[in-house]
Amino acid sequence: MLRQVIDIRAELEPFPWINATWTETRLIAASPFRYDRHPSFYVILDELDEGYGCWGDSGTGERGGFTQLLAFLRDETYEEAADYLRARYGELPNDTDEIVLNMPRLNVDKPRVTRIDSAILDTYTYRHPYLGQRGISEAVQRLFNIGYDRTRQAVTIPWYNADGSLGNVKYRRVDSKTFWYERGARPIREMLYGIHIAYQRKIRKAALVEAEVDAHSLCTAGIFAIATGGSAFNRTKAELLLRSPIEEVTLYRDNDAAGRAWRNRIVAELGGEMDVKLALVRRPYKDVNEWHCEEGPIRHGRERKCRTMTFNIR
Incomplete structure (x- = not known):
């Protein structure tokens, strides 16, 4: 048990x-x-x-x-x-979970692949107002190739490998907080959201956040950002970042204990190997996107730090 x-x-x-x-x-x-x-x-x-x-x-x-x-x-x-x-x-017992939550259950035993066929995105070439209502511009949605699955009522958020090939897809319901990932795709623990753009544009300075929508929010403000995908950060993600053109990252953590642990883990992994700066999400906002939605594009007295990361979305 x-x-x-x-x-x-x-x-x-x-x-x-x-x-x-x-x-x-x-x-x-x-x-x-x-x-x-x-x-x-x-x-x-x-x-x-x-x-x-x-x-x-x-x-x-x-x-x-x-x-x-x-x-x-x-x-x-x-x-x-x-x-x-x-x-x-250590090893978990076989009866750890009996899941009856009404969301897709991934097959634990299915082999993982490094890339998946990008043709799966062809059926999701629609737009839903969900991200627009969260302050994300149309230009940024195009940049990250956001789509919409009309059948499952979920925004589609592609995750790309460093070489631009498709590694995974996150599906986020527009009427609840539930989400799931593409079956048999590359594990998110091996990826960084938006890293392919850093390679394509040879970007040297970037913001680093937890969630994809936080990266979208900063990009809407003209600040290039990549996301770890949740509060987990490991050596694989660190190596992916260190091999990229990025030389300096500014961390925008969530205002909670998990966000503090995320920040500390990144500093420990990257310290001495990459320039790491810290930025504060203004309280009482819990994350970058909430701050962005409530106060508009994130400048708020941080123009000096952000200007060096400004990039042209188009």
Whole structure:
């Protein structure tokens, strides 16, 4: 059982829960999967409970296991979350997760490939107002080849390899917070979002953020940015960055514990090998995109630092 290996509370505490109540036996909070502020979501924290680590959402009736929840919170695939847990806690039992969440479940045993056929994007050549409503310009959406899956009502966000080939696709529902990735594609842990543009344009200075939409927000303001894809950062991502034309990065972390850990990990990985600068997301905003939406293009007295990263979107 999960209680034999995983510290559920320690894994969940860094994330920004809304209206959260922590007890010895449960975390009760607003659901991370929906746009809602009511405490209708729970995770079992009682190590003596057979359901230790499982979660439920009284608002939708959905329930599931811990690995899928962690994958969502870390903005990565199910397999990557499972790999993280194995690396930290050792081999997991076979009955770790019984997922009934209504989102695509990736096949853990399916081989991964470095690139996938870009023709899959041909059916997504549509635009949805979702990103526009979050302050992202049409020019930036074209730059990153954003599309829309009309069947599954999800914005499509392609992830490209350094050579410009397609490595993965993230699908983000426009009516909830749920997302998933293309089956059998390159793991996000091996990629950096937007790195292909740095190669194409030989960009020397860049902002580094967690989420794709944060990179979109900075690019809309004329500041080139790449994203790690969630709060995880590893040596593979560091090497990808060090091999790129980029010589200096400015970190814009989220205003939460996971964001601080993300910043510290990057500084530890890159310190002495690349110039690393720090920028603060103005409080009370939780991330770059919220700041961008509330106050417009991100200048806010940081023109000196940002001007060196300005680039022509077109």
